[in-house]
Amino acid sequence: MSDGSGVSGVSRRTAGAPAFEPYGVWTDLVGQDHISTDLVQAALGNGMTHAWLLTGPPGSGRSTAARAFAAALQCTTANEPGCGHCLGCRTVLDGVHPDVLQLATDQLSIGVADTRDLVRRSSMTPSSGRWQVLLIEDADRLTEAAGNVLLKAVEEPSSRTVWILCAPGRDDMLPTIRSRCRHLLLRTPPSTAVAEILVRRDGVDPIRAREAARAAQGHIGRAKRLATDDEARAKRSEVLALPSxxxxxxxxxxxxxxxxxxxxxxxxxxxxxxxxxxxxxxxxxxxxxxxxxxxxxxxxxxxxxxxxxxxxxxxxxxxxxxxxxxxxxxxxxxxxxxxxxxxxxxxxxxxxxxxxxxxxxxxxxxxxxxxxxxxxxxxxxxxxxxxxxxxxxxxxxxxxxxxxxxx
Amino acid sequence: MKFRVERDVLSEAVAWTARSLPSRPAAPVLAGLVFEAVESEGGEGDNGSVTLSGFDYEVSSRAQIGADVTEPGRILIHGKLLADIAKSLPNRPVEFSTEGSKVLVSCGSSRFTLQTLPVEDYPALPTMPTATGAVTASGLASAVSQVAIAAGRDDTIPMLTGIRVEIEGEKITLVATDRFRLAVRELQWKPEQQDMSATSLIPSKVLSDTAKALTGGDWVTLALSGGDAGEGLIGFQSGDGASSGAKGSRRMTSRLLSGEFVKYRSLFPSEYNITATVETAPFLEAAKRVSLVADRTSPIKLAFTQGEVTLEAGAGDEAQASEAMDAVLDGEDISVSFNPSFLLDGLQVIDTQYAQLSFTVASKPAVLMGRPALDAPPQEEFRYLMMPLRVPGQSAG
Incomplete structure (x- = not known):
């Protein structure tokens, strides 16, 4: 029986653990209570490790989970990592925490130059004395050369450095990198859960939310766009008119x-x-x-x-x-x-x-x-x-x- | 917010804090300088003070200046722009006052209206660790400039881009290396506790900039929080003590590098067979001239014989240069080749009239030290170790 804290395996919820009640930064993570539980435990010091790989289908909330985890690691509220209201949490979510460096690319690939800068930052000590967090949202877009630059730093980071990598699947990462990370797998959130968050967070009409959630196939961002943006809906209808x-x-x-x-x-x-x-x-x-x-x-x-x-x-x-x-x-x-x-x-x-x-x-x-x-x-x-x-x-x-x- | 301040005091403080601002800020707010004005606490001659601070996530700097504050407040102004403005203002008192999201800067008959940046988005500055001791500002600046030349510039091994600071009682040792040469400098300081012992690794660029930037006062207070325990910050402070009423104080904090530093002490030979002493300035000039024909990878050869040294560069069909000058040799004749820029770097930071090169054999590292006079022993507080270059066919010549 695995206790789920294996470094390379996908961790599972320990049997008998109380159900996770989302709070603070974790409420935006839809249908991923198993991930939230593991990450909260890690932030509390149980099963913490220096490199994490979060994978899951597009729109399942990989980067949301990564940011929530980063916030939890900088959170100053005792026993409730990721409370969402302390200065640590807020500055991480706003992207201005000095000890959290987020690299998200909106281009086709992440090159060597950007990666070098991350590696340099990874060798610095955290200024707040908690963790130095380096978050790569599209780690699958690292070029091979960039991946190799990263390798050494991910393998032996300084004692207070944490890497969080996000990718669609384990296979998108260089084997040498993924074998050095603890892997967490996000599932496709059920469309009912997606609809629920659209209603709760964005105030969308329930029927419309359900339709959008189903059409987006679990992609939360896409569901929101379909539910709130008429032009996006029109474009989708245009696409779907093609077969006929x-x-x-x-x-x-x-x-x-x-x-x-x-x-x-x-x-x-x-x-x-x-x-x-x-x-x-x-x-x-x-x-x-x-x-x-x-x-x-x-x-x-x-x-x-x-x-x-x-x-x-x-x-x-x-x-x-x-x-x-x-x-x-x-x-x-x-x-x-x-x-x-x-x-x-x-x-x-x-x-x-x-x-x-x-x-x-x-x-x-x-x-x-x-x-x-x-x-x-x-x-x-x-x-x-x-x-x-x-x-x-x-x-x-x-x-x-x-x-x-x-x- | 409203305050009035002397032009010189302002422009100096703005220039000082703005120099550490990032030229390509990660977030727009980081291009700004925070101005925080507080009213007088009622002390004699105290009309209030303004604190200017800047931060780029790695280095924070803070300058406190005395000002006539009529309305306290906190705003964020674009730092580089304000620095340009402040240095060109006429020499009259400068008044700052906010109007909505604008700040009005007036000085004599000049008026500037600047947009402020959203100060509520500005990240919290790291807190200054507690003071661990003090060192003279000029001593620190010269020691750092001597060591920084040997620090690596290649980010692939971040540890080598740092300057290691070792504190042992009343002695501080600074060390840097890029694997081809190594510089060590020792200096005295006044620790808070006589028996203290600590080490940390500071990014070389930061330490160089900071040491230069803090030469304003006589003493620089160092504040170190242990690198291994989690908190990894070093703080520097110059100017009057840390008491709240202090005026004209400057503070900087920097994050540290982590990583195991090279075990460098064993690299120095325990004894030398040959020492050669040359007059620093003429030797440096000669080395510069001869190096003109050597590119970055080809060596400069120093051939020491009794009473003379010949510097040579270039070989075969390429351009060649040679020059001879006086030298005092103690030991057998020796001929050693070095990377010219490494040799020049070392010679440039020797501040004594003579320089001494010590060798064991030609293929082992050589050590460069300063020597005040021919009849005086070399100064061991600064030592610069260079790996010689292996030159094909050298043994034949």
């Missing part, structure tokens, strides 16, 4: 064009919103006063750097948006398959729930027109397209190839 519009070669190609255009325009819109606030923040930091064009030396260079970074991020966001659309599409065919096999709407009652509830009519139509084998081939086509996009194939080409196979 495929009749011949011409329609497939134009549908592909439409899908790519739609995702790019959404990504652009989201990027622009962030660019504006970011640029304003940097101008403030660089001493630009209201309406003036003069600032401290180096300001122009810094702004230019930011611009380059924003451009790189735009590429990443477009890819992410397209990937999201493809996931929606794959889920659509999953619903089709479920109908064809009688798991939804069959004689034995519903075995599973449709992901895209609002698209039920279209799903039935396509289900009636094809065989389960054909549907499986289509799902395969969508998944292959995802892989192609990830490998930097020109998006339009990849989507066209997929659309032709979906006919």
């Amino acid at each position: 519009s495929l009749t011949d070669m011409g329609s497939a190609l134009s549908a592909a064009q439409k899908l790519v255009d739609a995702t790019i325009s959404e990504a652009k819109r989201a990027a622009e919103e962030r660019n504006v606030t970011e640029t304003a923040d940097l101008r403030l930091a660089m001493g630009y006063q209201e309406g003036s064009r003069k600032a401290v030396p180096g300001a122009a260079g810094a702004l230019k750097d930011l611009e380059t970074r924003q451009k790189k991020r735009a590429t990443r966001m477009q890819r992410d948006a397209l990937d999201l659309a493809l996931v929606d599409l794959a889920a659509f065919y999953r619903d089709v398959l479920a109908v064809q096999l009688g798991a939804i709407g069959g004689a034995g009652g519903d075995v599973t729930e449709p992901i895209h509830d609002d698209q039920y009519a279209a799903v039935r139509k396509i289900a009636a027109a094809g065989t389960p084998e054909a549907t499986l081939r289509r799902i395969e086509a969508v998944l292959e397209c995802r892989k192609a996009v990830e490998r930097s194939v020109a998006p339009l080409l990849a989507v066209e190839a997929m659309a032709v196979r979906l006919r």
